Amino acid sequence: MWPFHSRRFLASRSTAAERRIIMSPLTSPSVQTRRSAGGCSAMNPIDATLLNRGLSWREYRATVEKNADVFDRVYDDPGFDDADLAPLHAVPPLTVVAIGEDWCPDVYHTLPAWVRVAERLPGWELKIFPRDQHPQLMDAFLYRGRARRVPVYAFYDRRRYLQTWWSGRSAEAQRAVDGWLAGRTFDQLEPAERAALGKRLDAGYRERFRRANFDEILALLKAFFHLGPDGAGA
Template sequence: MTEVKAVQITRDLIENAYNYREYREMIDQALSEGKTTGENHSEAMLHYTKMNVHRMSRLDRRTELLDELKKVAGSIGKHQTWLVITEAWCGDAAQSLPVIQKIADESSAIHAKYILRDENLEIMDQFLTNGKSRSVPKLVCLDSKTLDVLGTWGPRPEAAQKVYDEWREEDLPYQQIAEKLHKWYAEDRTESIQTEFIALLQRWSLN
C-alpha cells in the first residue's frame, strides 16, 4: 500500500466515473469493436482483456465474502467513496475488482466508482506503487463528504506482491510471472484480499 497523500479529486471526476456495471459494459463494447482500454489494441492485449472478462464473470458468480468482512462492511457509518484506477487488460484488476465491488455492495455507505488509468495519469501519478510504478488496480478511499483521502489499496494483496517481487528479482520472463501470479490467485480463492479489507475498513472508518 502506498503512503496516503493529498490529491485533488473532484466531484465531477467521481460523478463521471463508471459504476461497476458500466465498467463491465464498456469493456464488452470495446471488445466488440476489436479494442481494449488504453492505446494498445494488439492481439495480445485483446487476448488479456478477453481472459479478464472471463475471470471477472467467474468471480462475480462464485465469490462469497467472509462473514466477518460482511459484518464490518455493514457496520460502516461514515460514507466512503472508493475510486478505483484500473484498465481492462490488467490481470490483477480482473482478480480484485469483483471482490471490491461485492464488499461495496455490502454497505450502503460505500460507493465504488472506476476510472481508467491512462485517461487519468495526473491522478495515477499521485498514487504510484513504491513511488515509481503506475500499477493498477489502485483503490483510493475518500471521505464522501470532504473528499479527503482516507487510505489506499493495491495493486494486489500483500502476499501476492511479496511473491511477485521475488519473481521479479529472479528475472523471470513476464509471461511466466503472469502465469504464476494467476495460479496464486486461484489457490488463494480471494482469502487474502478479503482479510486485508477487514483491517482496512476498520482503519478507514476511524479516520
C-alpha cells in the same frame, strides 16, 4: 471528515495482525494511509466533476475487452461472506475510487470483489476509472511516488475527503512474484517466462492471493476506523 492518523498511531490501536500490515515497509507494497507523499493532497478532496466521471460496474463491464470471463467469475463468487463485511457496517458510507486496466491480473482478480462489497454495504458506492484515461488521478496514487501501479482502491467519505488507500497486490502475492522473478524485472524475462509467470500469478489468485488482498484491505479499513471484529469501536 475523519481525523488524520499516522501509520504508527493506527498500529497502536490495532490487533497484531493489523499492525503487521499497517507497519509493513512499503516494499511490501500496498498499504497506504492518508498522506501528502506521492501527490495525494491533490485529490483531497477529490473534485466532484472528476468523481462523477467514474464508471459504474455495469458501464465498466461493457468496456472490458480482456479477461471478461475472470471478471465475471470473481463477480459471481467474490470470495467473502456477510460475516466478513460485518465490521464495515459501522463505518459511515464510503465511495471507493477504483483505478485499473482490464489486462492486469491484480485488477481482474480483485476489482469485482470490491464491486460486490459496495453493493452489499448500505450507502457505499464504487466508481471505476481506467488508468490510462485518467493520468491525473493515477498520479495522485503513485507507487513509491513513481510507478502507476494498479489496482488502486481509494476510500473517500461523503465530503469527498480521502480516508485511506491501497494499491498493487498483497504482501503475500508480492513475495511470490519477487521469488519468481529472482532479482529480475518483468521486462527482462523471455516471452515464455512472462507467460509462465502470468499463469502462476493467475493460479495464485485463484488459490489464495485474492483472499489475501481482500483481507489486507479489510484490515486496513478496520484499523483506520478503529473497528473490532464485530464493528464495535476499538
